[in-house]
Amino acid sequence: MQGYFRICVKHEDGTEDDTGWFPNLITNQGMDWIGSVPPNYNVSFGQQYLGTHCGVGTGTTTPAFTDTQLTSFLAMFPPSTSNNVYGFSSSQYVAGPPAYWSGIRTYNFAIGAVVGNIAEVGIGNTIQTDTQPQLFTHALIIVGGSPGTITVTSSDALVVYHEMRLYLDLTTNPYSFNISGVTYTGNYLRAITGTVPNFALNVYFDINYGVNGYFTGYNGVLGPLTGFPTGSSDLIQGQTIIGTYSPGTYTLPMTCTINLSQVNLSGGISAYTIQTNHGTYQFSCSPSIPKTNLYTLTMNWNVSWARY
Numbered sequence: 145m146q147g148y149f150r151i152c153v154k155h156e157d158g159t160e161d162d163t164g165w166f167p168n169l170i171t172n173q174g175m176d177w178i179g180s181v182p183p184n185y186n187v188s189f190g191q192q193y194l195g196t197h198c199g200v201g202t203g204t205t206t207p208a209f210t211d212t213q214l215t216s217f218l219a220m221f222p223p224s225t226s227n228n229v230y231g232f233s234s235s236q237y238v239a240g241p242p243a244y245w246s247g248i249r250t251y252n253f254a255i256g257a258v259v260g261n262i263a264e265v266g267i268g269n270t271i272q273t274d275t276q277p278q279l280f281t282h283a284l285i286i287v288g289g290s291p292g293t294i295t296v297t298s299s300d301a302l303v304v305y306h307e308m309r310l311y312l313d314l315t316t317n318p319y320s321f322n323i324s325g326v327t328y329t330g331n332y333l334r335a336i337t338g339t340v341p342n343f344a345l346n347v348y349f350d351i352n353y354g355v356n357g358y359f360t361g362y363n364g365v366l367g368p369l370t371g372f373p374t375g376s377s378d379l380i381q382g383q384t385i386i387g388t389y390s391p392g393t394y395t396l397p398m399t400c401t402i403n404l405s406q407v408n409l410s411g412g413i414s415a416y417t418i419q420t421n422h423g424t425y426q427f428s429c430s431p432s433i434p435k436t437n438l439y440t441l442t443m444n445w446n447v448s449w450a451r452y
Contacts, residue, residue: 151294166285182280193228198251207264218258245341310422
């Protein structure tokens with residue numbers, strides 16, 4: 145993952161100052177929020193979005209992974225923890241290379257809400273008692289290629305744009321696992337890469353997503369990066385359980401148990417897909433898993449993430 149900021153100051157005469165895009169730093173606590181529950185106040189139950197608030201400040205200290213708040217806070221949008229920014233003003237798939245999904249959020253500070261020479265910016269989340277965001281990202285404002293300040297007066301409106309990129313591994317990767325003494329081998333790769341999943345760019349794990357996770361078995365072969373495996377299929381919904389996240393590991397274990405009556409396909413399971421909040425993956429399997437109504441099947445996997 146990687147993020148970028150763009151700062152615009154809109155003046156009352158119709159002109160504006162624009163920094164252009166510059167990269168941010170994702171904090172350690174932000175990385176941990178992806179595998180756990182980020183602080184949120186006044187959001188829909190189970191919808192633990194990241195980046196509900198944007199903060200700007202006057203601090204010039206170089207951001208560090210250990211940062212939790214701005215160095216010298218000045219203003220926040222939305223100005224209250226009872227309001228939150230949701231969704232994206234735009235999203236797209238960029239084929240690259242490197243390939244990535246991109247989503248842009250817009251934070252529109254009111255005229256006069258920010259007055260001063262701002263030098264730092266960050267997005268994050270809040271709890272009810274917060275007066276500034278707990279940081280998911282942090283950056284010094286880049287002006288002309290170097291850290292600098294941008295002046296905002298009482299008659300100006302400040303607009304902060306944040307782009308979140310999730311880079312996609314488009315290679316085919318080998319893997320293997322063992323069931324009852326039998327070794328199964330195959331390859332895995334991304335699926336439906338051309339479709340941008342909004343939850344992926346929100347980079348959160350819904351605390352209820354384990355209840356609504358998807359595992360689909362197929363009796364065909366792997367499809368293209370833009371599609372799914374071939375053959376007959378059976379979708380399993382609501383039986384994926386999220387394991388316990390350990391801070392600093394940036395890895396989350398998941399388990400799906402398939403009941404006696406489920407995914408009993410002619411010829412067995414020769415391919416399957418796993419849908420996570422960071423996209424869908426497809427897997428081939430040889431020999432085919434001989435799932436019948438005599439057996440339950442438990443599939444275990446880990447999802448990991450990193451800074452780009």
